[in-house]
Amino acid sequence: MLELRPAEPSADLWRDREAYPDRLLFHTPQWLRFVAEAQHAEPVLATVHDGATPVGHFTGLVTRRFGLRILGSPMAGWTTSYLGFNLRPAVSRRDALAALAPFAFGEMGCAHLEVRDRFAREPDLHGLGMRWASAPTAVIDLSPREDQLFGAMAPACRRNIRKAARSGVTIEEAHDDPSFADDFYAQLRDVFAKQNLVPTYSIDRVRQLIRHLAPSGDILLLRARDPDGRCIATAVLPWYHRTMYFWGGASYRPDQHLRPNEALIWHALRWARDRGVTEFDFVGGNAYKQKYGTTEVPVPWARRSRSPLVAGLRDAAKEAFALRQRAVARFARSPA
Incomplete structure (x- = not known):
């Protein structure tokens, strides 16, 4: 025992x-x-x-x-x-x-x-x-060679990464930049708006994460910029020991045809592999992640x-949160 x-x-x-x-x-x-x-x-x-x-x-x-x-x-x-x-x-x-x-x-x-x-x-x-x-998660083994990682992706994903490069999308790392959280959160709101929802957390959560992890270097913050230099997508990627995690990513819907999201992930995979990280964890399993050559882990x-009363309260709280999120989204869409 x-x-x-x-x-x-x-x-x-x-x-x-x-x-x-x-x-x-x-x-x-x-x-x-x-x-x-x-x-x-x-x-x-x-x-x-x-x-x-x-x-x-x-x-x-x-x-x-x-x-x-x-x-x-x-x-x-x-x-x-x-x-x-x-x-x-x-x-x-x-x-x-x-x-x-x-x-x-x-x-x-x-x-x-x-x-x-x-x-x-x-x-x-x-x-x-x-x-x-x-609650399975999707992971990528980073131990193969870079060309093998790229080859393990779905053909459409590889084409999108190449398209982003041809379209002039560039990836930059953000350091000591207080505006990064604002960029990420504005794009996150646009992502949720596609489903008539609002983000499940405030911008303060993003700022808190960066403030606590940046001093130890345990976080990679990436921006994707279009050919005019405008930030069109972002990714928040904590990492430690042997694993990098996809904490959050967002992009503006009108710019997604430039494929900045795939470019961000490909940059992160190479960045992590070059530093001895052996696993990339998407922190959840969704169908769209399979295109990167992931393996599902239960x-x-x-x-x-x-x-039983406490168990019921827990389930009721979960349902109430979902209802409140939709109500907030409806209020945000209503005319002033």
């Missing part, structure tokens, strides 16, 4: 976490500071023990909903991907997940928990009293509540 024990952040603790091969950007202090600020949440660190022997770490954050303490590792809407566990290679993820509920409902006094662990699979959740949704999103 494994056990989770609360841990206070310290230099020694962070150094130990960095030694685990399954560490991700989302387990780092800079990322947790971003999520804590954006969600008004409290980071939760714990060590995983097998008897007296520490064999791993857990990362999450506690927030409040309906007056109840909620442990998210992560929660939907946090614009963060995977948290969960860092474990020694021989340690069972199922056993670690089994130890999570007693920690959340007992030690932390929470009424609900959610967890998405990058290396957990659905069989790990069977018999643990959890509900889960399939990553279940699991949850458990202390009572």
